[in-house]
Amino acid sequence: MSKRVIVIGGGPAGMMAAGVAAQRGLHVKLIEQNKMLGKKLMITGKGRCNVTNACEDVQDLIANVPTNGSFLYSAFYGFTNAQTMEFFESMGVPLKVERGERVFPVSDKSQDIVSAMRRFLIENNVELICDRVDEILAEDGHVRGVRCQKRGEIYSDSVILATGGLSYQGTGSTGDGYTFAEDLGHTITDIRPSLVPVQVEEDWVPELAGLSLKNVALTVHNSKGKKVYTDFGELMFAHFGLTGPIVLSASAHMRNMGRETYRLSLDLKPALDEKQLDARICRDFQEGLNRDFRNSLGKLLPIRLIPQVIALSGIDPYKKVNSVTKEERSQLMHVIKNMEFQVVGFCPIEQAIITSGGVSVKEINPSTMESKLVSGLFFAGEIIDVDAYTGGFNLQIAFSTGHLAGSCC
Ligand SMILES: Cc1cc2nc3c(=O)[nH]c(=O)nc-3n(C[C@H](O)[C@H](O)[C@H](O)COP(=O)(O)OP(=O)(O)OC[C@H]3O[C@@H](n4cnc5c(N)ncnc54)[C@H](O)[C@@H]3O)c2cc1C
Known part of the structure; x- marks a missing residue:
């Protein structure tokens, strides 16, 4: 039987992680509490989605991540901004580069990015579940699965936690993931608004x-x-x-x-x-x-x-x-x-584009995104204590860390 993976959170990080893990032949369930996937992704770039930045190399990406940029070396090298662009173009979304190397869909519609990611999941047979996760189950230092509000316990060999930060809570990022990580012994660094x-x-x-x-x-x-x-x-x-x-x-x-x-x-x-x-x-x-x-x-x-x-x-x-x-x-x-x-x-964090702070990078293996405390637990996206400047860098973090977690789980 193929390995079972649960991804919590259907934002850009979780969707990338789920699709990549499923491409490897793993049996993947993506659990998202909203009826729609990528609710925050839909409103990015004022509805146009600044999907990444076309800067020259990985050093430039890292230079635009003021908090713990070097933690992202492996993630950025493993899935670069150029690969993000190739990914969306290959999924039928032509892209364009604007001032400051900001990359947008030619259509100026974030819906096209969300739809492409959804297709990526369906084409790779990711099982989509609409439910709210209440707890991550772990035993003897290893994850066992999750407990959901409606479906109860679901078991798996790995769990990828991609629940986002705390800003724009109406999109679903209500900070649940911080509690799950803390309950498993992880440190959450000071949570503050950024790009606010x-x-x-x-x-x-x-x-x-x-x-x-x-x-x-x-x-x-x-x-x-x-x-x-x-x-x-x-x-x-x-x-x-x-x-x-x-x-x-x-x-x-x-x-x-x-x-x-x-x-x-x-x-x-x-x-x-x-x-x-x-x-x-x-x-x-x-x-x-x-x-x-x-x-x-x-x-x-x-x-x-x-x-x-x-x-x-x-x-x-x-x-x-x-x-x-x-x-x-x-x-x-x-x-x-x-x-x-x-x-x-x-202004309050609710009005911030980005949450600064999150799961301490000291407790995550940067080469795999796996927890150093609980085996089989992986992190992706804004829940991690990394945050970037504007220009498409934050979504690149979500895609790169999601890709790495999906490749290593
Ligand atoms: C207004 C706005 C505009 C932005 N524009 C840009 C931009 O143009 N370019 C850019 O690079 N960045 C932009 N960002 C930042 C970018 O959107 C985030 O960095 C990115 O969405 C983070 O991705 P994520 O997958 O980690 O988290 P999220 O996108 O927040 O996704 C997390 C998902 O997890 C789900 N979830 C949470 N808890 C649970 C639970 N208990 N059970 C089940 N599901 C759960 C949530 O419902 C949510 O769908 C913008 C942000 C905002 C608010």
């Missing part, structure tokens, strides 16, 4: 909720004033603070939140240096020298942002532009190039 919106101190920010700024630059400074990170792209104001792609990316670099404080500096016109910006402001002023200062910035800045920029500049909004001094222009430029925010914390 930030809360800021400035009380005027909520008034701008919903305002989106494109082509702006954001820099993160730590309490010593050291530049920690800088990025260019889109940012949004929200009632609690700031969000949008560059804010989410920046949050992953504020790694000591709580022990350290961070300030953000927003450059509203990164394409213009101070000289070019001054020339631009003077040109706009020339168009109506008798206008009030408050009516002179409409071509340069979004209308909703103007009152705040004026307030921060300290210039009288009713002053005629022909009497705005060079010094005042310099104050205005300073605000436009360095709009400052004091970060007071992250």
